[in-house]
Amino acid sequence: MTIEDRDDAYLITHALAKDTLSKIRDADTEQVAFRKGLVKLGRICGYEIIDGAMETEYVSIETPMAETTGERVKGLDDVVIINVLRAATPFVEGLLKAFPRAKQGVISAGRDEEAGMNDDGEFPITVDYVKLPEIREQDTVIVADPMLATGSTMSAVLEYVLEGQATPENLFVLSAVSAPAGLLRVADAVPEADLLTVAIDDHLDENGFIVPGLGDAGDRAFRTT
Ligand SMILES: O=P(O)(O)OC[C@H]1O[C@H](OP(=O)(O)OP(=O)(O)O)[C@H](O)[C@@H]1O
Numbered sequence: 001m002t003i004e005d006r007d008d009a010y011l012i013t014h015a016l017a018k019d020t021l022s023k024i025r026d027a028d029t030e031q032v033a034f035r036k037g038l039v040k041l042g043r044i045c046g047y048e049i050i051d052g053a054m055e056t057e058y059v060s061i062e063t064p065m066a067e068t069t070g071e072r073v074k075g076l077d078d079v080v081i082i083n084v085l086r087a088a089t090p091f092v093e094g095l096l097k098a099f100p101r102a103k104q105g106v107i108s109a110g111r112d113e114e115a116g117m118n119d120d121g122e123f124p125i126t127v128d129y130v131k132l133p134e135i136r137e138q139d140t141v142i143v144a145d146p147m148l149a150t151g152s153t154m155s156a157v158l159e160y161v162l163e164g165q166a167t168p169e170n171l172f173v174l175s176a177v178s179a180p181a182g183l184l185r186v187a188d189a190v191p192e193a194d195l196l197t198v199a200i201d202d203h204l205d206e207n208g209f210i211v212p213g214l215g216d217a218g219d220r221a222f223r224t225t
């Protein structure tokens, strides 16, 4: 078990997750390596979610040599992954390697950077496009976004994702880098969500960027400024 229970979140502590995050934090890591790093991190996080939160069942197998008992992960058909456009796209590509049969939802939600943060440290969020699958009671829902900064985007996204839906068995908010303020905001807004992250960073700067963080994940992955 390499998901470590913290008061504010569960940390994904796999050594390769930390190694990969360190590479993409580096300002010298260019677009292709950055994007591939996010894909790799998504895959590792997916494996860690399976290892830490999903059950296995015994199955009987006939090998070419003999009959034996093996184990199979339960519930891989009951996984829903929500891609928060746009920075989550490579992260989700990696998650899909762990959950190839997941149902997928897409939501385009972005901070209004011009409006800036209000006195509560919150951004107005613009939601442009929402296409979400049905959520059932037996589902494990993973809402993925590599960056959880003020938590404004994720709080808005979760409202859309959960509205009118059944309560899923597991609801995970998965990020690579989180700021303490964002974790608190999302935990307050949606206490039933389990917050999973590879790192909890120090603070947010005056523009709501995570410090030390990794900069603007969307811009670095998509080569925009
Ligand atoms: O916790 P918050 O303060 O809301 O910030 C986090 C959000 O900011 C980034 O997206 P951004 O708005 O830059 O969009 P992008 O993915 O298109 O770059 C990131 O991918 C999150 O969605």
Ligand SMILES: O=c1cc[nH]c(=O)[nH]1
Residues within 6 Å of the ligand: 087, 147, 149, 208, 209, 210, 211, 213, 214, 215, 216, 217, 218
């Ligand atoms: O540090 C941050 C904050 C929001 N979005 C990012 O991509 N990075």
Ligand SMILES: [Mg+2]
Residues within 6 Å of the ligand: 087, 216, 217, 218, 219
């Ligand atoms: Mg961005």
